[in-house]
Amino acid sequence: MIRVIDLHIAFGQNKVLRGINLTLKKGETLVVIGQSGSGKSVLIKHLIGLIKPDKGEVYIDGVEITRLKDDELHKITRRFGLLFQGTALFDSMTVAQNVSFGLERYTDLSREEIQERVNENLALVGLRGIENLMPYELSGGMKKRVGLARAIAYRPDIILYDEPSTGIDPIRADAINDLIIRMKHELNVSTVIITHDMTSAYKVADKIAMLYAGRIIEEGVPADIKKSQNPVVQQFIRGRAKGPIAKW
Amino acid sequence: MQAKSPFRYFSSFFQQTGEVGLLLFKTFKNLFKKPWEKKIFLQQLEEVGVKSLPVVSLTAAFGGLVFGLQTYVGFHRYIGPGSETYGGPIISLGLTKELIPILVGLMVSGRVGSAIAAEIGTMKITEQIDALFSLGANPIRYLVVPRTLACMIMLPCLTMYGDVIGIAGGFFYNVYIMGVNRVLYIRYTLLYIQMWDVLSGLIKAVIFGMVIAIISCWQGLKTEGGAEGVGKATTQTVVVASIIILIVNFFLSRALPG
Numbered sequence: 424m425i426r427v428i429d430l431h432i433a434f435g436q437n438k439v440l441r442g443i444n445l446t447l448k449k450g451e452t453l454v455v456i457g458q459s460g461s462g463k464s465v466l467i468k469h470l471i472g473l474i475k476p477d478k479g480e481v482y483i484d485g486v487e488i489t490r491l492k493d494d495e496l497h498k499i500t501r502r503f504g505l506l507f508q509g510t511a512l513f514d515s516m517t518v519a520q521n522v523s524f525g526l527e528r529y530t531d532l533s534r535e536e537i538q539e540r541v542n543e544n545l546a547l548v549g550l551r552g553i554e555n556l557m558p559y560e561l562s563g564g565m566k567k568r569v570g571l572a573r574a575i576a577y578r579p580d581i582i583l584y585d586e587p588s589t590g591i592d593p594i595r596a597d598a599i600n601d602l603i604i605r606m607k608h609e610l611n612v613s614t615v616i617i618t619h620d621m622t623s624a625y626k627v628a629d630k631i632a633m634l635y636a637g638r639i640i641e642e643g644v645p646a647d648i649k650k651s652q653n654p655v656v657q658q659f660i661r662g663r664a665k666g667p668i669a670k671w
Numbered sequence: 672m673q674a675k676s677p678f679r680y681f682s683s684f685f686q687q688t689g690e691v692g693l694l695l696f697k698t699f700k701n702l703f704k705k706p707w708e709k710k711i712f713l714q715q716l717e718e719v720g721v722k723s724l725p726v727v728s729l730t731a732a733f734g735g736l737v738f739g740l741q742t743y744v745g746f747h748r749y750i751g752p753g754s755e756t757y758g759g760p761i762i763s764l765g766l767t768k769e770l771i772p773i774l775v776g777l778m779v780s781g782r783v784g785s786a787i788a789a790e791i792g793t794m795k796i797t798e799q800i801d802a803l804f805s806l807g808a809n810p811i812r813y814l815v816v817p818r819t820l821a822c823m824i825m826l827p828c829l830t831m832y833g834d835v836i837g838i839a840g841g842f843f844y845n846v847y848i849m850g851v852n853r854v855l856y857i858r859y860t861l862l863y864i865q866m867w868d869v870l871s872g873l874i875k876a877v878i879f880g881m882v883i884a885i886i887s888c889w890q891g892l893k894t895e896g897g898a899e900g901v902g903k904a905t906t907q908t909v910v911v912a913s914i915i916i917l918i919v920n921f922f923l924s925r926a927l928p929g
Contacts, residue, residue, distance in 0.1 A: 427790055455813075468801070471804075471805055473801050473806075475804070493811075494809070497804075497806075497807050497808075497809055500805060500806075501806075501807035503805060504805075505802070505805040507798050507801070507805075508803060509797060511797060511798035511799050511801060511802035512799075513794075513799055513802065513803075514793075514797070514799070514801075515790075524806050524808075525806045525807060527808055528706060528806075528807065528808065573806075578702075599703055
């Protein structure tokens with residue numbers, strides 16, 4: 424479904440990704456962990472074509488997307504749902520308009536069906552009766568959940584979550600984990616999640632990959648990651664201040 | 672702080688010119704592609720056109736008045752009393768071909784261009800443009816095309832409106848304040864002013880509209896670095912668009928016949 428081959432990107436002198444290789448099968452959930460600023464969000468933006476790599480390839484169902492023209496790329500990106508780290512809600516639109524944005528443009532649903540789908544998705548993330556509020560009237564956690572409702576509203580094949588539990592209380596965060604698992608089972612979506620939250624990672628992941636110094640240094644099922652002999656991985660998953668990462 | 676070398680200035684100038692050219696090309700390429708963002712286009716027509724009417728009314732009226740004043744003084748002093756009636760065509764020509772298109776262009780670049788740059792710039796730094804992209808919407812088609820079309824349509828409309836107000840201002844000053852013969856003033860104006868004079872001003876306005884929209888969208892789309900970046904993009908838009916309008920105006924005045 425998704426295949427990343429030898430992905431490199433640098434911003435000025437800062438080489439952020441230095442040869443990433445990843446594979447994600449249909450219906451699989453991959454969690455990418457790593458320090459803040461290690462390039463996780465940059466990696467996720469490559470998957471949807473928001474950033475073009477300096478070198479390397481990204482395949483979505485066998486189609487190499489890094490060299491596609493805008494219109495062809497947009498046909499592919501419509502298959503994605505992306506939850507942004509900072510929510511990226513359209514601040515000139517109401518909650519309902521945000522959630523229905525993709526539905527209105529790219530589905531044949533009637534106005535009533537769209538309304539129904541908006542309510543259904545907001546209910547899924549535990550928000551009801553806020554359809555007519557503007558994003559500035561919402562708390563950080565509510566914005567995050569509206570962003571999530573928008574990302575899943577038109578039932579994409581692939582959902583990318585950039586830190587879905589950041590800024591949300593632990594109970595809501597766990598509810599979001601359940602929602603991610605439910606989306607996977609009910610709709611058989613492929614999922615890539617970026618997170619620092621190891622509790623979430625262990626709960627939702629089929630595979631975990633650790634990004635460090637621009638490379639994937641460890642990849643495996645959660646049990647393998649827990650048992651990893653790599654001191655960098657161990658320091659990160661145990662959240663220790665002292666260790667090899669601090670020296671880097 | 673280290674000074675920028677002349678080579679860097681040149682390379683940065685060419686790079687930026689290339690960016691603007693590419694955005695212009697992409698905008699025209701997407702002009703007639705579906706889906707058309709009708710709702711945003713209508714909103715922008717209102718934003719650029721209807722909401723600019725007060726500021727255009729004031730600048731055109733006072734532009735016409737002061738132009739009328741100086742024309743009166745010029746004729747009275749250098750040709751002699753009674754010759755002020757010839758001010759009518761001079762005022763109309765100057766206003767329709769030069770002053771009103773430029774005043775409208777500068778006012779709209781200040782009022783609308785800065786707003787477009789700030790809006791798109793804020794969308795850029797809060798990842799809303801990335802969100803548009805991720806939802807399958809082409810940001811050029813969604814953001815730049817409706818604004819460019821609205822500016823290219825509304826600028827000539829505002830200019831035409833400004834022409835009427837400005838000419839009325841010049842007429843009011845000469846006829847009602849200075850007592851110039853009303854019949855002769857109107858007669859000479861109608862005799863010497865040609866349709867092309869008005870049209871050439873409107874052609875300029877279409878191009879100024881394109882300049883304002885493209886520069887402001889370009890500045891917005893390349894905004895970086897938070898609130899400071901948005902402020903910078905806004906200021907740059909007004910400065911760059913105003914300078915380009917003044918430069919382009921000279922070349923258009925040379926190029927357009929009559």
